[in-house]
Amino acid sequence: MKTVPSTRDLIDLLKNPAAVQGPRVLFPGLNLLPPLDVHPLEVNTLTAQPIRLDAPPFGISFEIPATGTSPLVGGLPNRPLEVPLNETDFIVDQVAAVRLGKALFWDMQLGSDGVQACASCHFHAGADNRVRNQLNPGVNAGDNTLQIKGKNQALVAGDFPFHRLANPNIQGEPLLNPANVTRDANDVASSMGVRFRQFVDIPAPGANAFIPGTNPPVLRPDIGTALPDPVGAVFQDVRRVEPRNTPTLFSSSNNFNNFWDGRARQDFNGGSPFGASDPGAHIFVDNVGTLQATRQLIHFSSLASLATGPALSNFEMSFDRRFWAKIAKKLLQSGVTPLANQLVATTDSVLGPLSNQNATPGRPGLNVSYAILIEQAFGAQFWSNTSQHLVSAADPADGFDGVSLSVVAGPALPAATNEYTQKEANFSLFFGLSVQAYTEILQPNDSPFDRFHDANPDEFLGLVTDIDPAPGVQVVGLTTRQLFGYDLFQASNLSRLNPQFRTGQCNICHFQQELTEHSFKSIQNVTPADVITGADMVLSGFMLEFFMRGPAKIAAEMDGLNQTLDGNGLATGSALVDKGIYNIGVRPIAEDLGRGGNDPFGFPLSLMALSLRRAGFPVGVFSNPNNPVPPLPATLAPFVNDFPIGLAFPNINQTIFLPDTISPTVDIVVLPSGTFPNPNRLARMGAFKVPQLKNIELTGPYFHNGGALTLRQVVDFYSRGGDFPVSNASDRDPLILDLHVNFGALFTEADKVALTDFLLSLTDERVKFERAPFDHPEIIVPVDGVAPDNTTGRAALLADARFLRIPAVGTAGRATPLPNFLGISSVQGSAGPDHFDAVTGNVVPPPAGLVLAVPVPGTAGVPNTFTVTGATPNGSVGVYSGLVQGASTLQLGNCGGIPIGLAAPFRLLGRATANAAGVATIVVTPPASSAGRTFFFQAVQPSSCRASNLVSDLL
Secondary structure, three states: OOOOOOHHHHHHHHHOOOOOOOOEOOOOOOOOEOOOOEOOOOEEOOOOEEOOEOOOOOOEOOOOOOOOEOOEEOOEEOOOOOOOOOHHHOEOOHHHHHHHHHHHHHOHHHOOOOOOOHHHHOOEOOEOOOOEOOEEOOHHHOOOOOOOOOOOOEOOHHHOOOOEEOOOOOOOEOOEOHHHEEEOOOOEEOOEOOOOEEEEEOOOOOHHHEOOOOOOOOEOOOEEEEOOOOOOOOOOOOOOEOOOOOOOOOOHHHEOOEOOOOOEOOOEOOOOOOHHHOOOOOEEEEEOOEEEEEOOOEOOOHHHHHHOOHHHOOOOOOOEOOOHHHHHHHHOOOOOOOOOOOOOOOOOOOOHHHEHHHOOOOOOOEOOOHHHHHHHHEOHHHOOOOOEEEEEEEOOOOOOOOEEEEEEEOOOOOOOOOEEOHHHHOHHHHHHHHHHHHHOOOOOOOOHHHHHHHHOOOHHHOOOOEOOOOOOOOOOOOOHHHHHHHHHHHOOEOOOOOOOOOOOOHHHOOOOOOOOOOEHHHHHOOOOEOOOOOOEOEOOHHHHHHHHOOOOOOOEEEEEEOOOOOOOOOOOEEEEEEOOEEEOOOOOHHHOOEOOOEOOOOOEOOHHHHHHHHHOOOOOOOOOOOOOOOOOOOOOHHHOOOOOEEOOOOOEOOEOEEEEEEOOOOOOOOOOEEEEOOOOOEOOOOEEEOOOOOOHHHOOOEOOOOOEOOHHHHHHHHHHOOOOOOOOOOOEOOOOOOOOOOOOOOOOHHHHHHHHHHHHOOOOHHHHOOOOOOOEOOEEEEOOOOOOOOOOOHHHHHHOOOEEEEOOEOOOOOOOOOOOHHHOEOOOOOOOOEOOOOOOOOOOOOOOOOEEOOOEOOOOOOOEEEEEEOOOOOOEEEEEEEOOEEEEEEOOOOOOOEEEEEOOOEEEEEEEEOOOOOOEEEEEOOOHHHOOOEEEEEEEEHHHOEEEEEEEEEO
């Protein structure tokens, strides 16, 4: 990750295209990053032709040979390059912005209850390792009852995985091997926030806004009215728990969109997460003494968009219907000490110089106000007007917070809670961009995996796939087993242990340095490989301008779909898919639509659904002139992505999708192409953002539902093809396959252990020991659902067992490493649960039903006995066999179809009648020619319309 360019790096390249690249620094005091390797200005990177511009409208020529005229004079661009609106147009002092963002992120005074900071859910390796009151009942599925544990109880290792299988190596779901499922729950392991209350107001600014007797003075909680919790008894009188698992904050500024469903958009509007979908004018600019409400979309800023959400969430930090101007009025009033509840180490890598402990050891907070930090960090045009103010009014048309601000003459009264200065009105802008600036320095780029790539910089390109020929691979950072795991991760043979290049194709989604395909760098295509040398370099000049201008040009891809679970044949369908946001079968689609949902303004979260609508095409059907698609509003349409373009000959800069077309080639081997079997087909339902994997050792539990505890449970999930591969077949990503039988993988136990070990190599020791820049202020977090609001100050919180003190850490970090979630060990074979364990806790026997035992003796050429239990007495039972797992339906009797786990072709081996105890015995002699082959077997009873578990045996 040391070679990943930041947004600021790319903006600098646009402003100074001929600048000589030197070492880069994320923040003063941190290690220098290597200079960027930049493509030459005179070359069209995608064609290896000289850069040429065609006649008007002067677009780049992607012809071979190139046409048009050179846009260079003396080797430099003949005009200034276009620079999109970005964070540097607002931030005038990056160091001050980082300081402001870190202080705000960790400050407990931000929450309505005086307890909840942003960091309350991101204090442990950027994630959350608390265990009590951390379950949501699955509210996105419409469920309000807990299944894994009761209300306000603590999770233990035996509670995982939430979707538990008798045999974790084979599938189990309602439509495939249902008898293999021993427990299934739609609960979500996440993070607790506030109790549900209706926001009334903030305490009036002044002396009574602070808790008496606190020094430095600590702000009182907001004023709220207790109401019945809308979810029901599960959250009544306890802190609510969010409906999706908390991902790590670290490296999140690299994401193109943020949140699991990507609703935090790449274009920050200064006031909400929803980018251009939100029509509001959120940024108030002083224009020669007159305040103007402006609508500005700040590009490449999804983390800033994200930051504006949780502080207003009634699950996370806020009483219901609070809005940003109220938070600002509270935090920017005279007398407020940032981090007043919390100690800050004098050696904190960002806030150390501002710590009150420099003057008075043991004194919490900072020696500077938020108002001053804003003035240091941001341009005066965003905060300097004091001759006018703004007032708030309810606005039912606002889909985010239901409030609008309007400009009024005269200064704001400091004690009036409904009058706001320009600085207060723009606080959401300052908050979003400063928190983003802080997260931009939180790059975990020094793991063993990173050090391996420091020594092998071209490895990502596939230029080095084997240790031979010389110079080969410098084996630095990774052990041999981890290197083998990496081979399986990406189809290489660096370890010389994978000569057949078997792979789970993990790297297709967990892509390049950021280990996610949903990165800004990937979707903006700013670091393409040189087509001649293969060098991984950063675009420059007119090529960089082309890919940075306007909406991203490759925000989606054309994918094969409806792949068989074994993956050994061709996909039978195709669809447009938002790049890096996929359905992998964690939970059934109906439980959580993810990217398939809409934002509060009624627009689809799917970028390609928006693209279809902008172009006038419906989703999944042919367009109909008698029923036209409603046009997008002018506030949104210019910011919607085009259909994806090709990046390789012969489709360079040409759309690769044909709307209103059913593709004649279902495997998408010829582009451009339509979709199949429907035109304008999208795969978006139940799809979620591909997370980056850095420090995954520390950030369990895993997936968007938090349903897996160990890395081995994650590897098993992918190895068997997910948990709901048939239920989610309509949108399932084609790379979610049964890797035990896929010819390109054929995963074994040793393979899965190596993959697990490789994932451990992604931990940055600076994160594990909280060294700079991952050091932090003290924070006091609730560890019990009945933990109260902060009404009496820091001392009372520290004395209350319902809270946990996370000590302040400075630049040098802590003496002991952070523990894994629930104390899971990272050492294979530990006495307790470890990351190599597929099963954690007691194994629950499968529910009563039709159960098939493995054949005895399991040898070809001799009689084999199949025993079935749990059958209906005196009913006929048949045993079927096949070579491949899959999803098929047997039409027997009056059942209307019995789902089984065998892919065609399969055959009936034999039948028998169950005795009075429900036991059937079937004897079959497999031919001697079947020796050495693995067969799958399943029993079926037509009279009860039931199928047994699936068993396999090597004959």
